[in-house]
Amino acid sequence: MRKLSILLAIAFALSGPAKADFAIPGFELVYTTPAETTLSNPDLRDPVTVWCEMLDAAKTDIDIAQFYVAGKTGEALDKVIAHLAAAGERGVKIRFLMEEKGKSASEMKSIERLKNIPHLDFRFMEFGKLRGQGIIHAKYMVVDKAIAYVGSQNFDWRSLSHIHETGLRINDVAMVRQLHSIFDIDWQAQALLTEGKAVPALNQSVVLADQSQSAYLVASPNAFNPPGIGDSESELVRLLAAATSEVRITLLDYVPLSYAPGRKRPYYAVIDNAIRAALARGVRVRLMVSNWNTEEPAIHHLKSLALLPGMEIRIVNLPQASSGFIPFARVIHSKTMSIDGKLAWIGTSNWSGGYLDNSRNLEIVLRNEAMAKRLADLHEQTWQSPYAQPLEIQKNYPKPVKG
Structure with a gap:
């Protein structure tokens, strides 16, 4: 018995610490740690672990929607x-729906690999035919109509290793x-x-x-939107209007501009007005x-917004990977x-025109103090890290190198 106990202890030590999961009833917070950064969170499981667990449990059907597909x-x-x-x-019957415009960002070998999976029906959809400049930007999966995942992670190897991403595993029926x-x-x-x-x-x-x-x-x-599901654009405005003390936001980017034919970028005031109104109230x-x-x-x-009392903006620069430059990676994308x-608000949409009005996106709202605090702590970790620096009004920022 003593020998068995020693062997079990050694096995546990070699396996490393078990990764916990931060969850409230019906919802588990899932997080991608950008490799080679100090932004790890041992209490949050990673999307690869969660997705594979969900796929392994599938008995009848899997539905997946993504903007693009890029494997390596x-x-x-x-x-x-x-x-x-x-x-x-x-x-298991599998349906995979991908945005037609996402082809340019995709790796076609991965798409062909998906198409060759037995019982998988792969379709491209040009969502813009429904809503002008819109796209399928939501990233989610539903398994057996019993469990789902919604988050910022694209079906992209970089999203699973080299980008700051956040999502939710959902078993709220x-x-x-x-x-x-x-x-x-x-x-x-x-x-x-x-x-x-x-x-x-x-x-x-x-629909509110x-x-x-x-x-x-x-x-x-x-x-x-089907019956019973409210509009995300109006809901974001309503929630910001109800804020009384503090709002913490993490985004890839924020810009009050939309998209129009001819590469035009018309002004999109919806979210910008809501934030400015909150600041005016002292939030x-x-x-x-x-x-x-x-x-x-x-x-x-951004600089215009940063001038207002109560507004703080930080720019996050993640270090490049030791393997060298990775196109379209090493950023925060939550x-x-x-x-x-x-x-707590956790979703798939960027905060600029074209996303909450014309594109397919999903957002989950949780009135739960434990989840709100954990999300705020996740924000604070990066906010206080050496990667985040206050926006400088007088600074001429170089053009970012994305790809």
Whole structure:
């Protein structure tokens, strides 16, 4: 017995510390630690572990929607695709919906690998045919209509290793069913578009979220949300309007501009006005963005916002990997907000025009102090790190090198 105990102790020591999971009923916070940084969080599981666990548990069906697909031999997404293939080989029915415009960002070998998985139906959808300049920007999966994942992680090896990302594993039954209904609507819309048929809007007026719920899903665009799901754009404004003391925001970038034909960038005031109104009431706002946000004209809008009392902005520069420059990586890409230490917002949308109004995006609102505090602590970790520096009004920032 003593010998067995010693062997078990040695095995545990060799395996390293078990990674805990921070969860509240129905929701687990999931986080990608950018490799070779000090931003680890041992109480948060990583998306590869969570996704593979979900795929391994699948019995009947898996639905996945993504903006693009980009694998690399030997990297983390390889493992995810292998587990997805294993599910298909077990007879699990898989539907994979990808944005047509995401082809330019994709690695086609990975897409072909997905298409060759048994029982997997892969479709491209040009979401802009529904909503002008819109895209499928949501990143989510639904397994057996019983469990789901929503987060900032793209189906990209870099998102799983070299980018600051945040998401939620969801087993709240009602919300999972809503996510499944959104996927069904977009899947059916893709079929109609392929046949050259019109896709009728589901909502003619803005549908407000039911704020009496402690946990609820909002989505965009409002016109193509199923019954019972509120509009994410109007909900973000309502939540900011209700803030009383502090708002913490983490984003890839923030710019009050939209997209229009001819490469035009019309002004998009919706979120900017809401933040400025909160500041005018005396609410403290801490906005953290990646160094990608220093390009023009976005940087000028950031500087304008930074002039207001109560507004703090920090730019995050993650160090390059020791292996060398990785295109479109080494940035913060999370889309999160915590309000007054009471409310958490975790989603897939960038905060600029074209995302919360025209594109398919998903956001989860949790009125839970434990989750709000954990999200605020996650924000504070990067905020206080050597990677985050206050925005300097007088500084001429160099154009960021993305790819």
